[in-house]
Amino acid sequence: MAVKTGNHTYLLENTPSVLSFGAVGSKKESEGPLGRYFDVINPDSSFGESSWEKAESKMVQISVGQALSKGNFEADQIDVAFAGDLLNQCIGSAYGLRDLGIPFVGLYGACSTMAESLALAALFVDTAIAKKALAVTSSHFCSAERQFRFPLEYGGQRPPTAQWTVTGSGACVVGESDAAPFVRAVTIGCIEDLGIKDANNMGAAMAPAAAKTISHYLADTRTRPEDYDMILTGDLGQVGSALLEQLLEQEKVDLKGRHQDCGLLIYDRKQQDVHAGGSGCGCAASVLCSFILPKIRQGTLGDVLFVATGALMSPTSSMQGESIPGIAHLVHLSSGRRRKGVE
Amino acid sequence: MSQKAAPNSKLWRNMLLAFLVGGLICTIGQGVMSWMQALGLSREDGGAITSISLIFLSALLTGFNCYDNIAKHAGAGTLVPITGFANAMVSPALEFKREGFILGVGAKMFSIAGPVILYGSAASVVYGLILAIFG
Amino acid sequence: MELLLTLGKAFFVGGLFCAVGQVLIDKTKLTPARILVGYVVAGVLLSALGLYQPIVDFAGAGATVPLTGFGHLLATGVQKAVTEKGFLGVLTGGLTASAAGITAAMIFGLLVALIFNPGDKS
Incomplete structure (x- = not known):
C-alpha cells in the first residue's frame, strides 16, 4: 500500500x-x-x-x-x-x-x-x-x-x-506482476512560476518546476542522483536542460551526467530542423514507451527517475500577459523491487 | 538566467536572407510595375495590378505549402512585403476550412491580418481628420 | 539600362525594409502580427509627414511593396478623398485606395481554401 x-x-x-x-x-x-x-x-x-x-x-x-x-x-x-x-x-x-x-x-x-x-x-x-x-x-x-x-x-x-x-x-x-519495470515511487509536483512569459521558451519556464520536483523527491527519499542510472526529464529541450542543471547546482545537487531529456533524445537537432528539441505530451510518452521501458525491462537500465514537465498556460493567459506556470511530476521506475545494496 | 541559456539567433545571416528575398519580391513587383507603365497604365492602376499579381503569387505558393518553407529561411523577407500580408490571410483560410466556410474560413481569415487592416484604416482616419479640420 | 537601374533601386530599398523587419523579429519579442501593424501605421505616419513619397519616387515598388507602402496607399487615398469630398473622405479614402489589394487577398484566400487542402510542415 x-x-x-x-x-x-x-x-x-x-x-x-x-x-x-x-x-x-x-x-x-x-x-x-x-x-x-x-x-x-x-x-x-x-x-x-x-x-x-x-x-x-x-x-x-x-x-x-x-x-x-x-x-x-x-x-x-x-x-x-x-x-x-x-x-x-x-x-x-x-x-x-x-x-x-x-x-x-x-x-x-x-x-x-x-x-x-x-x-x-x-x-x-x-x-x-x-x-x-x-x-x-x-x-x-x-x-x-x-x-x-x-x-x-x-x-x-x-x-x-x-x-x-x-x-x-x-x-x-x-x-501486478513479478516482471520489471516496476514503479517504486511517485512525487506529485507543485506549480512553479518564476515569471517567464515567452511562449517560445517553454523549456526555461518548466525547468524550475523540474528542479523543485527532483529536489523534493531526493529529500523525501534521502537519496542522491548517484543512486539512479538516469534522471529523465520530459521536454525541457536544450535551453531548459541547461537551466535545470544550473538550478540544481545552486541547491548543491549535481546530476553528474545522469540527466537526459526526452526532447533532446527523440530528434537529431543537427540534422532535423527542430531548434531547441522536441516537446508535447507525446514526446515524453513515446520516448518512455519506445526506448526507456524496454531497457528497464531488460535490465540495461536499473533505476530511472522519469520527470515529465508541463507548462500550464493557455493562449488566453498568454494574451492577457500572464507568466507561464510550470509543473513536473516524477515516477521512479526500476528494474528491481528493492534498491541495489539496500536490505 | 533564462536569457543566458538561450542560443543566439544568427542575426547577420538572417538579415542577409531577409534582404535578398525581400529585395527579390520587390524587384518582381517593380518588373510588373514597369511593364504596366510601358503598356500605358497610370501609376495607381499599375500599382494595383502589381499588388494583385504578388498577392496571387503568394496565395498560390501558400496553397502548395511552399510559402512557409521559404519563410522559414527568409523571415522578414517574406513577412514585410505585401506577399506576407496575403499569406497571413490565405493560410488561416486554408487551415481552418475544416471548421466550415463561415466561422472557419470566413472568420479565421482575419485572425492575423485583421489588425493590419483595422489599425491601418484607423491611422488613415486620424490623418484624414487632421487634414479635414486643419487642412 | 534604365530598367536595370529601376529594378536595382527597388531591390535595394525593398531589401532594406525587410532587413529592418528581421532585426525586429530577432532582437525584440514582437509577434509577426505586431510587426505588420507597426509597418502599416509607420507607413501612414511617414506619408502624413511627407517623408514617404520621396522614397516611393526613388525606389518605386521597393517602397510600395513592403507593408509601409500599404500605409502609404491608405494615407494618399485619404488625402485625395478629403480634398475631393471633405469630411466624408475621412472614412472612404483609405479603404477605397487599398480595395484592390484587400479584396484580392480575400478572394484568393477563399479560392485557395476551396481548391487546396492543408498539409503538414516538412
Whole structure:
C-alpha cells in the first residue's frame, strides 16, 4: 500500500509493474535517433484521417491497441484509463478512447501528463483499487501548432528557443506482476512560476518546476542522483536542460551526467530542423514507451527517475500577459523491487 | 538566467536572407510595375495590378505549402512585403476550412491580418481628420 | 539600362525594409502580427509627414511593396478623398485606395481554401 514519505512523495510498497506498453510516431520521429524503437510509425502524419485532431485520436487508439495486444489484454480487463493531451478539452484522448468502454479519467498536465497519468495509474494499482490501469497521452505537431501558434501554411520564423511538438503517443498498462519495470515511487509536483512569459521558451519556464520536483523527491527519499542510472526529464529541450542543471547546482545537487531529456533524445537537432528539441505530451510518452521501458525491462537500465514537465498556460493567459506556470511530476521506475545494496 | 541559456539567433545571416528575398519580391513587383507603365497604365492602376499579381503569387505558393518553407529561411523577407500580408490571410483560410466556410474560413481569415487592416484604416482616419479640420 | 537601374533601386530599398523587419523579429519579442501593424501605421505616419513619397519616387515598388507602402496607399487615398469630398473622405479614402489589394487577398484566400487542402510542415 502506498505510503507517504516526506512532503511530496509516495512509496509504492507493492511495486506495481508496467505490464505492457506501446509507442506510435510519424515521419519526423522515425527519422530521429529513436525511430527504430517505435512500435508503429506512420509516415503520413494525417494517419488517414480528415483532420489533425482526428489524426491525434487515431494515434491514441493505435498506442492503446499496441499496449493491450502486446500484453494480451482486452479493453474490458482495464479498470480505469488516465489520459490527457494538449488539445482544448482533451479531445485527443476523449475521441481516442471513445469506443473502448474503459472507465475514463481525463487529465490536463500539459506536457507533464505522461508522468501524471502513470503516477495515478500506479497509485490505483498499488492501493488495489484497480487491478489494471491504463496511462496514455498524445500530441500532434499540426493540431498543437494550429491551436497554440499559427496555421501550418503561415510563413513565420521560429526562434531558436522554440521546440518542435512531437507527433506521437505512448500508452502503458500498469498492473501486478513479478516482471520489471516496476514503479517504486511517485512525487506529485507543485506549480512553479518564476515569471517567464515567452511562449517560445517553454523549456526555461518548466525547468524550475523540474528542479523543485527532483529536489523534493531526493529529500523525501534521502537519496542522491548517484543512486539512479538516469534522471529523465520530459521536454525541457536544450535551453531548459541547461537551466535545470544550473538550478540544481545552486541547491548543491549535481546530476553528474545522469540527466537526459526526452526532447533532446527523440530528434537529431543537427540534422532535423527542430531548434531547441522536441516537446508535447507525446514526446515524453513515446520516448518512455519506445526506448526507456524496454531497457528497464531488460535490465540495461536499473533505476530511472522519469520527470515529465508541463507548462500550464493557455493562449488566453498568454494574451492577457500572464507568466507561464510550470509543473513536473516524477515516477521512479526500476528494474528491481528493492534498491541495489539496500536490505 | 533564462536569457543566458538561450542560443543566439544568427542575426547577420538572417538579415542577409531577409534582404535578398525581400529585395527579390520587390524587384518582381517593380518588373510588373514597369511593364504596366510601358503598356500605358497610370501609376495607381499599375500599382494595383502589381499588388494583385504578388498577392496571387503568394496565395498560390501558400496553397502548395511552399510559402512557409521559404519563410522559414527568409523571415522578414517574406513577412514585410505585401506577399506576407496575403499569406497571413490565405493560410488561416486554408487551415481552418475544416471548421466550415463561415466561422472557419470566413472568420479565421482575419485572425492575423485583421489588425493590419483595422489599425491601418484607423491611422488613415486620424490623418484624414487632421487634414479635414486643419487642412 | 534604365530598367536595370529601376529594378536595382527597388531591390535595394525593398531589401532594406525587410532587413529592418528581421532585426525586429530577432532582437525584440514582437509577434509577426505586431510587426505588420507597426509597418502599416509607420507607413501612414511617414506619408502624413511627407517623408514617404520621396522614397516611393526613388525606389518605386521597393517602397510600395513592403507593408509601409500599404500605409502609404491608405494615407494618399485619404488625402485625395478629403480634398475631393471633405469630411466624408475621412472614412472612404483609405479603404477605397487599398480595395484592390484587400479584396484580392480575400478572394484568393477563399479560392485557395476551396481548391487546396492543408498539409503538414516538412
